Amino acid sequence: MTDxxxxxxxxxKKKKAAREKIMAGKTEEKGLVIVHTGKGKGKSSAAFGMIFRCIAHGMPCAVVQFIKGAMSTGERDLITAHFGDICAFHTMGEGFTWETQDKSRDIEMARAAWEKAKELIADPRNRMVLLDEINIALRYDYLDVGEVVEFLKTAKPPMTHVVLTGRNAKEELIEVADLVTEMELVKHPFRSGVKAQAGVEF
Structure with a gap:
């Protein structure tokens, strides 16, 4: 039956009027703390989508990768080859913890990545800074979540967006965030014996 x-x-028309009324009250702009977490795929992919939006708008931005680093990825190759002038890319990790098998080295690299992250976030020219897989470093206490939260609350420039990705985001981080998305795992090809593939996972 058709309406x-x-x-x-x-x-x-009524829906449009109601929507416009809601939007009229949304006038504030601010730099957001954005967390992508959960067991599902797409946390980093969604974050890189925002980085590419910044690049498309001519907004300086930066990426710090905390865990990944042992292999080449499409995002890193594309940004460093074509957009290095507007997006600083720092791969500070050396691979996942089960690959490195050296906790002291992992902690050292996580600390170095956090120092670089602080430098990039504090630079008001950067409109967005992506801290890829920082939640993993926080989960294993390679970094102090209190220190990270305090820096985001007190030292982040007012208009800078910071995106933090990785499973098991700590409650302290979720509490301070403006936007939190939890990716839910419903189905994954890995469980059927399908390996990670270029263009999908990296």
Whole structure:
């Protein structure tokens, strides 16, 4: 059964008016703390989507990778080859913890990555800074979550967005964040024996 065209138009007109009223009250702009967490895929992919939006708008931005680093990725190759002038890219990790098998070295690299992250976040020219897989470093206490939260609260420039990705985001980080998205795992090809593939995972 199809709706009467006039009735549909009236309904949509009311929806549009209600939406415009809501939007009229949203006037503030601020730098956001954004957390992508959860067991599902897409945390880093979504974050890189925002980085590419910044690049497309001509906004300086930066990426610090805390864990990944042992292999080449499409995002890193594309940004360093074509957008290095507007997006600083720092791969500070040496691979996942089960690959490095050296806790003291992992802690050392996580600390170095955090120092670089602080430098990039504090630079007001950067509109967005992505801290890729920092939640993993926080989960294993390679970094102090209190220190990270305090820096985001007190030292982040007002208009700088900071995106933090990785599973098991700590509650302290979720509490201070403006936007938190949890990726839910429903189905994954890895469980069916399909390996990570270029263009999907990296």
């Amino acid at each position: 009467d065209p006039d009735r549909h138009a009236t309904k949509m």
